Every structure is written in C-alpha cells, then in structure tokens.
Amino acid sequence: MSHIKVAVRVRPLNAREIDSLAKMVVEVNKDTISITNPRLDGNTGQSDVVDSRERVKSFVFDYAYLSTEREATNYASQSQIFQDAGHEVLEAAFDGYNACIFAYGQTGSGKTYTMMGNGEEEAGLTPRILQGLFSRVKEAQDHPECSISCRVDVSYMEIYNEKVRDLLRPSIPKRGQGNERFTLKIYPGT
Incomplete structure (x- = not known):
C-alpha cells in the first residue's frame, strides 16, 4: 500500500x-x-x-x-469492495505496515453498511478483514516450521458531533480510570 x-x-x-x-x-x-x-x-x-x-x-x-x-x-457488492479496498489493507498489515480504512460521509450515506454489512452474505469490510486476518494468523501458527508470534492491535473509532467514541468499548469508564472520552475540536487556520 x-x-x-x-x-x-x-x-x-x-x-x-x-x-x-x-x-x-x-x-x-x-x-x-x-x-x-x-x-x-x-x-x-x-x-x-x-x-x-x-x-x-x-x-x-x-x-x-x-x-x-x-x-x-x-453493481458493486460487499465482496467487490473487499477485493478492491479491504484485501489491500489486509496485505499491508501482513507486510508489517499500519493500515487504516477511513469511512467518511453524512449520516445515512452508507458508511456502516459498507464497514459492517448485514449478515454473513453481505458482510462489510470490518468482518471480512478480521476474518482474513485471523485466518492467516492461524494458518501461519499451524505451520510446523512456524516460529513467529503475532500481535494484533485493532481500533474501531467513530467521530460524531466532534466526539470520538471507541466502538469496541462502548461503555465509558468513570473519570480517572483511563480510556476517557475526549472531544475533537477543529480550528480553522491551524
């Protein structure tokens, strides 16, 4: 990538x-x-x-x-979107690069459907990438001559109304317990 x-x-x-x-x-x-x-x-x-x-x-x-x-x-199916965009991100991750998909658009524009999908047949980019990622990790670890170890770090964030939310950790800890919600402010000209 x-x-x-x-x-x-x-x-x-x-x-x-x-x-x-x-x-x-x-x-x-x-x-x-x-x-x-x-x-x-x-x-x-x-x-x-x-x-x-x-x-x-x-x-x-x-x-x-x-x-x-x-x-x-x-017609562009979820599978085609994955083949074009998701597969390349997956390959980059296995080549040792940080990889990111940034879905942007107004409310109701289809970001969640593209990223998450609807069921197994219409799975979005996130479940397809994760399935590919963990399948390849397991395949590598099951290989008899494999001596690698893998660490997978994943973030799934949402920015909405200038608030950043961790979608993998929907409950917010009390103040002082870490991983607190923070506010994103954008100032023109900076």
Whole structure:
C-alpha cells in the first residue's frame, strides 16, 4: 500500500427520498462519478444555462462504485469492495505496515453498511478483514516450521458531533480510570 486511495460508493435512494420523488443524479463510469444538477438537467424549462459545465460535474477517484440496483451489471457488492479496498489493507498489515480504512460521509450515506454489512452474505469490510486476518494468523501458527508470534492491535473509532467514541468499548469508564472520552475540536487556520 503505497499511498492513500479514495473510493466512493453510491447507495440506492432511501425510503424518504423515494417518497419525496427524488431522482438519482449520480452516475458511475469506471473510476468517475458524474453528478447532474437536477435544476439544470434540461427538464425544468430553464433555457438560460449557457455553460454546460454547470449542468454536470465529474470527479475521478481510485475506485467508484455503484450499489443502487443489485440486478445491474456494474453493481458493486460487499465482496467487490473487499477485493478492491479491504484485501489491500489486509496485505499491508501482513507486510508489517499500519493500515487504516477511513469511512467518511453524512449520516445515512452508507458508511456502516459498507464497514459492517448485514449478515454473513453481505458482510462489510470490518468482518471480512478480521476474518482474513485471523485466518492467516492461524494458518501461519499451524505451520510446523512456524516460529513467529503475532500481535494484533485493532481500533474501531467513530467521530460524531466532534466526539470520538471507541466502538469496541462502548461503555465509558468513570473519570480517572483511563480510556476517557475526549472531544475533537477543529480550528480553522491551524
């Protein structure tokens, strides 16, 4: 793993969006995400748009996934996300590097589903990486000529409303007992 890679995953419309007759304005083509401004898509009767660049904006990423319709040929499954992003993190860890997956997005954007999944068939990155990690550790230790020892340190953190929470230790010890909750403050210009 030589550098930071950025992946974007497009989720299906949720029930609230469907009820409000929202329309999908995001398209995925290989590593490119294109977003159409619904106010300037040609269906509103606005003819004063001169610059077509304002109608569609495109962005290129290391990975771009469309996970809106399972039947679609380009549907990105949990398995595919793991093969592209999770497998590389797992390999980096076994090569002795610290590895991190940072899921970012607004509430309801699909971070938890991508990271944790839903059941065994739709397992997310976290259970797949951990399963691969511990399988490889056991495989190495079961090998007759193996003389290595392994130590696995894992953190699973959430930053929400400027509060950092350890998701592997949901209860917070009383003050003075260590591992206290701390607040993250971001100051512009620093």
